[in-house]
Amino acid sequence: MNRKSTRKKRTENAGASKRNLELTVITYGFLAIFIAMCLYFAYFLTFGAEDFINNPYNARVSQFSDDVIRGDVLSSDGEVLATTQVASDGSETRVYPFGSTFAHAVGYNTNGKSGVELDGNFNMLRSHSFALTRLLNDFTDTKDQGDSVVTTLDAGMQKTAYNAFGSYRGAVVAIEPKTGKILCLMSKPDFDPGSIASNWEALNSDSDSSVLLNRATQGLYPPGSTFKILTALEYLNEGGKMSDAFDCGGTYTENGYTIHCYGNTSHGNEDLKQAFAKSCNVAFSQAGLSLDLNKYKNLADNMLFNNELPTKLSNVKKSSFDLKKGDDPVLVMQTAIGQGDTLVTPLHMAMIAAAIENDGIVMEPYIIDKVVNDNGDLVRPYFGDNYGAIISSEDAKKLKKLMRAVVTDGTGSALLSDNYKAFGKTGSAEYTSDKNATHSWFVGFAKKDGKEVAVAVIMEGAGSGSAHAVPVARAMFDNYFAE
Ligand SMILES: [Zn+2]
Numbered sequence: 001m002n003r004k005s006t007r008k009k010r011t012e013n014a015g016a017s018k019r020n021l022e023l024t025v026i027t028y029g030f031l032a033i034f035i036a037m038c039l040y041f042a043y044f045l046t047f048g049a050e051d052f053i054n055n056p057y058n059a060r061v062s063q064f065s066d067d068v069i070r071g072d073v074l075s076s077d078g079e080v081l082a083t084t085q086v087a088s089d090g091s092e093t094r095v096y097p098f099g100s101t102f103a104h105a106v107g108y109n110t111n112g113k114s115g116v117e118l119d120g121n122f123n124m125l126r127s128h129s130f131a132l133t134r135l136l137n138d139f140t141d142t143k144d145q146g147d148s149v150v151t152t153l154d155a156g157m158q159k160t161a162y163n164a165f166g167s168y169r170g171a172v173v174a175i176e177p178k179t180g181k182i183l184c185l186m187s188k189p190d191f192d193p194g195s196i197a198s199n200w201e202a203l204n205s206d207s208d209s210s211v212l213l214n215r216a217t218q219g220l221y222p223p224g225s226t227f228k229i230l231t232a233l234e235y236l237n238e239g240g241k242m243s244d245a246f247d248c249g250g251t252y253t254e255n256g257y258t259i260h261c262y263g264n265t266s267h268g269n270e271d272l273k274q275a276f277a278k279s280c281n282v283a284f285s286q287a288g289l290s291l292d293l294n295k296y297k298n299l300a301d302n303m304l305f306n307n308e309l310p311t312k313l314s315n316v317k318k319s320s321f322d323l324k325k326g327d328d329p330v331l332v333m334q335t336a337i338g339q340g341d342t343l344v345t346p347l348h349m350a351m352i353a354a355a356i357e358n359d360g361i362v363m364e365p366y367i368i369d370k371v372v373n374d375n376g377d378l379v380r381p382y383f384g385d386n387y388g389a390i391i392s393s394e395d396a397k398k399l400k401k402l403m404r405a406v407v408t409d410g411t412g413s414a415l416l417s418d419n420y421k422a423f424g425k426t427g428s429a430e431y432t433s434d435k436n437a438t439h440s441w442f443v444g445f446a447k448k449d450g451k452e453v454a455v456a457v458i459m460e461g462a463g464s465g466s467a468h469a470v471p472v473a474r475a476m477f478d479n480y481f482a483e
Contacts, residue, residue: 064125070094071124071146073106073116075155076181076369081106082117082193084146098155100190101162104214105153105182105367108193111200114214117193119314120149120368123380128373145374152181152369156479161186161457164475168468169209169460170439171216171346174476177354177445177452180363180384182313184455184476185347187215217316220343221458224429225279225465226443227338229352229399230303232276233391234296235287236398242273246283257330259285259337262428262464276402277410279426279465281337288336293323303355303390304362309348310387311365319344339430346456349443352390353424354454356400357445359393361386403444411466412444415474420448420481424473426465437461442469446477453480 069092073082081102085093094109096102107115127134127144134144154174161172161184174184189211191203203211213219236242248267252259259281261267267280275283288296301307305321321342323335334340347365355362363384371379391399403423406412415422424444431439440462445454455476462468 061122061125064122067143068125068127068146069143070109071127071374072148073120073124074148074150075153075158076151076183077155079155081151081153081155082109094194096192096194098159099194100192101186102153102158103190103193104187104216105151105158105185106193108191108196110197114212114315116149116151116367119312120371123147123149123368123371128377128379130373130375147371147373147379149368150370150372151367152176152183153185153367154183154480157184157476158186160184160475160479161472162188164472165459168462169215170458170462171214171219172455172457172472172476173216173346173350174453174455174480175350175354175365176363177358177454178363180354180365181369182365182367183453183480185214185216185367187213187219214315215346215458217313217345217347219345219458220317220319221346221439221441222340222429222431223338223342223344223349224427224439224441225281225284225338226349226425226427226429226441227342227344228276228279228284228336229356229403229425229443230296230300231284231288231291231336232272232402233395233399234291234299235272237299237395238291238295240272240287240290242398242401243271246270246272246275246280246286248275248280248282250282252282252285252333254285254289254333255329257333259333273402273405274409276425277405277408279406279411284337285333288332289329291332291336293325293327293332297321297323303352304348305342305344309345309351309365310362310385311347312382313347313365313367316347317345319348338427346458349441349458350454350456353443353445353456355390356396356403357423357447357452357454358396360389360391360396362388362390406444411464412442412470414466414470415444415446415477417446417474417477417481420446420477422446422473422477426470428464431461438463440468441465442473444473446481448481451481453477 070084082096085095107117109117124146127146129144137144172186189209191211250261250264250266261281300321305319309316331340364387366384368382370381407415407422411426412424427441428438440459442457442465455473457469457472459468
C-alpha cells in the first residue's frame, strides 16, 4: 500500500468514525426522547390523568356516580365529615354529621360543588374496593363503594375555632408550618351543607352576608397592623435598627393628614421593637415614610402579594399591594400601618406566619392528605410542595424577635403560656371612615418540643385585635398543645 492510499484510508476512517459518532448521538438522542415519553406516559397514567379527569368542568366524572357510591370525607383523626347514606330504594343522600362546623372547608355537593367536595370529587367517585367485591358487584348490578378522602383537617381545631369565634363574621386558618397541612379552615357566617339545595335561593340572594363565600380563602381584608410585619422587615433591611428611637404623642400629622394610635394612646419614647410590640401607628407611619417604595413593593411581591398563592386549594383570591416611588406620603403612611389600598386573605396571612416560623420557607398549604379505599387501604398520598423561601432565614429570625415581643411585652400578652411559646402580631383594621369600626386580627404561631402551628384570625367589626382575635388564637394554641 502506498502512502497516498494510506492517507486516503485514514481520511475514510476519520469520516466513518465521524458518521458513527453522529449515528450514536442520534440513536441515543432518540432513545432519550423515547424514555422521556415513556416516563411521561407512566406519570400521566398514574397521576396526571386523574388530575385531568378531576377537572370540575369535565362532564365525564359525574357519570361515574352511576356505578359508584360517593366516598366519604374524613378528618385527619378519623371523624366522618361527609358521607353518603343509601336508602332501601337505592336513593342516596349526602350527610354532613357536623352540620355547619366544616361548611366551607368540606363544601357542598349539590347546586355545584365547593371545598373538598370539589377538590376531591374525582377521588370519591372512583372505587379501589377489593377486586372480587367489585367483580361480584358487576354481576349483581350493585354500585361499588367509592374511595374516601382523608383531609388534613383536625376536627378538634376546627371545632375550637368554630366555638371560640361566636357569632362574628370572619375566618380562622391554622397551618402546620413544616408540612403545609391545613388543620383548620373556618369561615362565618356559615350554612348547613346538608340542606343547601332547599335553601339555595335564600343563600344566594343574601348579598349582605355572602354566606357561601369562603372568607378564609376568598375574603379580602385590610391587614391593619398585622402588615407592620412587612413594614418592620423592610425598615430593617434598609439599614434601620431594632434600637432606633421613636417618640409617640398619640398622633402624627404629615401633609395635613393625621395618623392616630389605637385609642389615641401616647406610647412615648420607644425603640422599634417596643413600637412593634405595642403596635404604635406613629412610629410605623414614620418608618414607612423613610422607605424606598420600590423596594417595599418588591418585598411585598416576594411575600406573595399580587401573586396567585401556591396551593392546591381551588378558588383562592390574590392579595394586593401597590406602592411606587413618588406616591402620596399620606398613602405611604396609611399603607405602612396596613390601611391604604392593601388587601389580604386570611390564608395568605397564615402562610406568612407559617413561613416566618419555618425559617422563611413556604410549604404549600393543602387539605387532601390521602385517598383510601373502603377498607382504609392507601390508594394515593398527597404532600405539600416546598415553594421555597419568601424571606431569608435571617429575616425570619428578626421577625421572630419582634413577634415574640408582642407576646412578652405587648398587645398579645394574653398568649403567654407555660405550655408553649407563642409569637404574633395583632391588628385592628379600619374598613370604613368610622375609626371606631375595626376588624380584629391576629397572625402568629406557637411551638413546643418540635411541634408548631401557625394561625390567622380575623373577626369583622369586632374591635381591637387583642380583645377579640387573640383569645380565639389562644383557644387554638391551647387545643393544639393540649396533652
Ligand atoms: Zn403610638
